[in-house]
Amino acid sequence: MVNKVKRLLIGRPMKSGAIEEEKLGKLKALAILSSDALSSVAYGTEQILLVLMAAGFAAIWYSVPISLAVLGLLTILILSYRQTIFSYPTGGGAYIVAKDNLGVSTGLIAGGSLLVDYILTVAVSSAAGTDAITSAFPQLHDHRVGISLIMIVFLTIMNLRGVTESASFLAIPVYLFVLSIFVLIVSGLIKLMIGGVHADVPEIGTAVSNISLFLLLKAFSSGCSALTGVEAVSNAIPNFRKPAERNAAATLLMMGIILGSMFLGISLLAYWYGITPNPKATVVSQIAESTFGRGILYFVIQGVTALILFLAANTAYSAFPLLAFMLAKDKFLPNMFKARGDRLVFSNGIIFLSIMSALLVIVFHGDTENLIPLYAVGVFIPFTLSQLGMMVRWFRIRPPHWGIRLVVNTVGMLTTLTITLIFIFTKFAQVWMVFVFLPIVIGMFYQISKHYRNTADQLRIDLHKDKPVIKGSTMVIPVAGITRAVMNSISYAKSLTDNVVAVYVGFEEEEIQKMEDKWEEWNPGVRLIVLRSRYRSVIKPLIKFIDTVEWKTAETDHITVLIPQFITKHWWQNLLHNQTSLVIRAYLFKQKDVVIATVPFHLNR
Template sequence: MPSSIKRFLIGRPLKSNELGEQKLNKTKALAILSSDALSSVAYGPEQILLVLVTVGAAAFWYSLPIAIGVLVLLTALILSYRQIIFAYPHGGGAYVVSKENLGIFPGLVAGGSLLVDYILTVAVSVSAGTDAITSAFPGLHAHNVAIAVIFVVLITTLNLRGVTESASILAYPVYLFVLALFLLIGVGLYRIAAGDVSPALHTPVGTPVAGIGLFLLLRAFASGSSALTGVEAISNAIPNFKEPAPSNAAKTLIAMGALLALLFSGIVYLAYYYGIAPREEVTVVSQIAEQTFGRGFMYFFIQGTTALILILAANTGYSAFPLLAVNLAKDKFIPRMFTIRGDRLGYSNGILILGLLSIALILPFKGRTEHLIPLYAVGVFIPFTLSQTGMMVKWIREKPEGWIAKLIVNTAGAVISFTVTIMFFLTKFGQVWTVLVFLPVILYMFHRIRKHYRAVGEQLRLTPSEPAVPIEGNVILVPVAGLTRVVENSLNYAKSLGAYQVIAVHVSFEREENEQFEQEWKRWQPDVRLVSLYSPYRSIIQPLTKLIDTVQHKASESNYQVTVVIPQFIPKKGWHNVLHNQSSLLIRAHLLYRRNVIVTTVPYHLKK
């Protein structure tokens, strides 16, 4: 992209020593790293009711003990990830914990699951937010995909500007959503306490319900646990925090857990007391807001902030995906380009790839990715289970002070997370079976990439036992298309190298042209040998390649190096390139993959 446009969109480049200024304080970090977890309050309670409603409205009181179970799991996860933050202060989360305590394979399963999950985070969040907007403005429904793609582009651009700048902008909608839900819960509880809500709307706790079984309750619990997606993001993003980073990350994690627990339990309780039943066209939060405030300003304020945070939940992926990619790239499981910081000191390659992959997911599903939510959730609970198990192994192996209490926390988290994962596979196999396909594919890609890097390292490593073969001289071939200043410039350069021999090569498509060119060449460059090649099939590459093979075979007998010097003129304006044949580019692209041939381009810059 032109430099001026890039500067406008992304901002001025930052010096490496300004990295400290791009770190997050706790307030901003809570906003951008908790948006995914907090946004799940908008659909987590509803997922519980969607399972219970299959038995009947009388079963809704079971949402309360199920919510308590979700809060127990949340507590175990928060305490566990707090331990992970201090044990692994350089970030990496579930990937690093699993790799170091369980082995490479479990680590890669955790890392691969999270990479895919962050892509799903962006696609699902943006699509859900777009649906909320088009539900309010039905005339925009036909443009769902375009609106979702625009949001992805905007969030990607914002993140390319840097962590601090994106956090400064995105913090406001997140805290507005938290304020809106606290107002909703507070006013709702006040109305209940004041007796404004009829107790007849709900079934009393403890009412026997036919058809309720352990399997259904576990299924509802697993569905409600989708509200815990995003809890792991802070442990992956520790390097983004200001110093002391581990301490600040731990405090932010506790704050996120407390907010999520209060909002989740408040929405579940209000939904139960109001007797809210899930409806396809209206969300549970929308029904609670309408019964609490009516369809006035506060109702639309809550709906608006909910739509915003559903979209901005994607930002959690942009914060965690690049840092997870850095850890995988350092271990040579994904391309090294993910370790490079961009102009604004963020890992811009990871941000761009995440944006592109998210759009690639939105387009085929036409912005309707609701049925990917179970896959999105199971993609988190697999790393949850592995990281908890990894921490169990760590405490048993190291036995630090107070390790038994830590082991109990991680054991509880591992058992519950494993149970949720199994329940997803048992009850929603039709929606999550693809994890059994993409995980092996991702693991195979990791293996192939690392194998490539090892092979490259072995070939590039200097070894004293393999002395270099001396080069006695150079045989230089110069492909020429005519008698021009460009060719003259390249020949002068070739002669200056002190080559053993300089050979000009001309490929013609007509015999008469071939003879005429040879005569003109003798008059113009009598001291440079010319080899004329006739190509009846109008190919430049094929006859040139045959000549190079012949020269290379003879030169190798005397340890001579074959070098091809390619003349190329550079137009003053970039668009002029489309007006000219790009033969030099084709020759260079072809020869670069031939062994033992050095390719050099000699540019000649045009002035007008």
């Protein structure tokens, strides 16, 4: 039944040789890797206005130069990450760049920040998408958490179905969103030109008495939340068709042009329309209503905006599993993140991402405002480290025209570092958790790496010196009575060795005598050892006996504990029986260096 449901949800398994067919072309890659960046158009301008409103309505004109500054930073990041793509065509983005040029510890900071950022991406995107829905349908406001969780489950299933299938499905709403926003921008500009808008807005350059540099920097850093997701293309180069780096670089450039145009268009319309933040209606919602009224076009724009905000999470679903794979390959994450699932995707990474982001949505009650600062800090730390790493690389290898490349990365590093510091100082009350959680993540990386190193050291053999030791075999069979399960176990043991002994742990003299008499009458050709337990424990007397056998036969025999176990036909029938065999096996696995084997006997009714 479980297998049928799995096949229905994610499809039939794919052959390993089909992995090349799962690679993405530029248009599909743009849809699934740029959805995070493109979706930030829906809230980037709003984040700027939220800060500026602290100085009053007269300060909203500052949103225009701040938006232009954000556009300038976007240009620098696009140019910088194009350089990263061609320098590190295997993918990995900031993690690989920082590890290669700044050291393993710095690389882990970048990698850990990106992992946290991708988890936050899913949480922020689902919460922001829910906000867009509740703007159009306020009666759903109290069900935000449930709506967000449903969308996370949907995206999980879609991504488990494979890269190509999810890209084909998700590309439609992404391009529909891009088209809708451009229709909104063009329609808004036409309405302005024909005099259809009568907003009394402060002119650009109007003096604002209580504005400060600190407030402007805070608004700029908030607006830079629109740049999250820019790095995803450089992380996911292995997902592109050949030539992968050229296709990735072209995709990154297309994303930058589309994102910059939409962000600037929405910011200008918000200023010209005199839009201010409203807790019950997003900035895009207010612009659409002012342009089209509450007609069909308004609801179309709200619908596709909600869709793109949900689908922004798909960028994380594409990049997180690849980054987790690279960290696992370097022994900093569990090996399970290296395994591909039935549909040739890193299924464990996808499922882990979904669980963690769902927990965040529940903890923060789907509140986008509380999640975005965490989200932005999580991405600007690796932004800064990536730029710094590329600076070191250019200075170290000095390729042709390295000076121009160094200048680009230096400007990018100083800008992203400034934004990171602004976020830390202005929103510390909201982002302090990053500085608690991130060291824990880095410590976890090192503990995992230490475990793998220790395991390798203990398992490694000298091919020239270490040879298998040939010994005999002694088998110990714990028995609770005389049954077919016991008979099967004895038959199997006798087929391998003559050194077989059955062990019975009794609590009462009467039951012990009864067992001894039945065993003698049955006479299976195996000696029965009876152990008396005063405290009704099976484990302790059995372990003590195995210790004795080990001590006597350590030089000559391998010890095998052969556990008889009957298997019920239905799962619920297990609840009707003591699971002593499972307890014995678990304890022996934990405590003893002996061979542990189970001989099953299946019940058919």
